Amino acid sequence: MAQGNCNCGAVAFEIAAPPSDVFVCHCSICRRYTGTNGIAVVICEKSAFRWLSGEDHITHWQKPDADWHSWFCQTCGSALPGENDAARMFIPAGLLTDNAGALMVAHHIWVGSKADWDEIGDSGRQHPGAFQA
Numbered sequence: 001m002a003q004g005n006c007n008c009g010a011v012a013f014e015i016a017a018p019p020s021d022v023f024v025c026h027c028s029i030c031r032r033y034t035g036t037n038g039i040a041v042v043i044c045e046k047s048a049f050r051w052l053s054g055e056d057h058i059t060h061w062q063k064p065d066a067d068w069h070s071w072f073c074q075t076c077g078s079a080l081p082g083e084n085d086a087a088r089m090f091i092p093a094g095l096l097t098d099n100a101g102a103l104m105v106a107h108h109i110w111v112g113s114k115a116d117w118d119e120i121g122d123s124g125r126q127h128p129g130a131f132q133a
Contacts, residue, residue, distance in 0.1 A: 003052070004095035006078035011054030013081055015044050015091065021106035022093050023131065024124065026114035029063065033070050034079065037118040040093040040105065049081065049089040107131050 002019055005012040019042035026038040033039060059074040060082065071082035081091040093103060105124035108114075112128035120126060 003097050004081075004091065005097060006054070006057075006073040006076055006080060006095065008073065008076035008078070010057040010075050011073050011078075011080055012052040013091075013095075014050050014052055015042075015089075016048040016050070017044065019044060019091070019093075019096070019103060022103050022124075023107045023109055024105055025109050026118060027110035028113055029066075029068055030110075031115060037115060038110075039079065041090045042093050042096070042103065043088050043090055046083065046087060046089055049091075 001017070002015045003012065004014075022040050022042055024038050024040045030039040031037060054073070057073050057075050058071055058080055060069050060071045062069045068084060069082055071080040072078060073080055078095065079092045080095070081089050083089055096103075105122050108120055108124050108126045109131050110129060111120070111126045114120075
């Protein structure tokens with residue numbers, strides 16, 4: 001089991017099974033969302049995810065010309081877990097408060113649209129677009 005929370009602690013969650021792989025998305029949407037080179041996330045099935053507190057502090061934004069959403073704490077602005085497909089939750093890896101030491105970046109996705117200044121320096125597999133298992 002893993003748990004996490006936002007910066008102010010208003011929103012907390014847990015994942016029934018410990019996460020394993022970290023995926024780093026380098027697309028332009030994720031770069032703008034974070035203001036960095038992308039976003040590192042762990043992925044779990046929706047059935048393994050549970051909010052512990054603060055659901056009333058969650059707000060979201062939908063990109064007008066795409067079916068892409070971002071969720072964040074309306075108090076502190078921290079990125080929060082969300083769903084961009086029907087089966088899985090995408091959890092920003094930096095929110096995890098335990099088991100984080102065992103995680104490794106396994107995949108870099110949308111590398112084909114990464115920023116010119118972004119240099120990938122770990123051993124995670126690089127995919128030009130979406131992850132294909």
